[in-house]
Amino acid sequence: MRNVSLYPGFLSLVSISLTACVTINIYFPAAAAEKAADKIIEEVWQLDDAEKNGQGAEETHSDNQPTY
């Protein structure tokens, strides 16, 4: 059977991807949390674009940062 030779590969793939997720997510993603907080606060306080000028530039930069 062709599939049999794929099993070890898939098993190691699953175990590696599980460990990868755990190691990466242990660190608190501060930049993403800040963005999420801003989004919620802007909705709750109903801030217009005029009132949050300056915030936008900061946010787009954090997107491109190669974090971990």
Next chain:
Amino acid sequence: MNKLFSCLILLVILLSLPLATHARGANIEINTPAITKLKQSMQQRHGQLASHYASGAIGLTGDGLIAMRDANVLPLAQRQPVNALIAAENQDRNALYQEIASANNHPEWEKDIRATFSQRWISLAKSGWWYQAANGAWAKK
């Protein structure tokens, strides 16, 4: 030939894995029904709270909540209702921080999320609103 083929597939998948996990790790999930509900409840309440932030009766605390800063600016009859608003708002805020942490499968992030929110509430507050500085003293923005 078969083995070579499966090795090749595995290699390609393994190489693309860091990209997928990176994108996943860098995001914070905030689109759950519970979070949306809390947001709506807080947005509605904000209509009643806004004037009290501006008058200085209520201030933003250093732990991501709100508190009565100066009850003297309120008429006696209003103090109790405003206290009730503060309690309800803080209940929603605590639930929000907890919900975000558990929506991201990291309940232990609650403290970090609270700290992040605390900073951002104060940063986005309008000028004239009061907040608690790092030393615990009230300051006017």
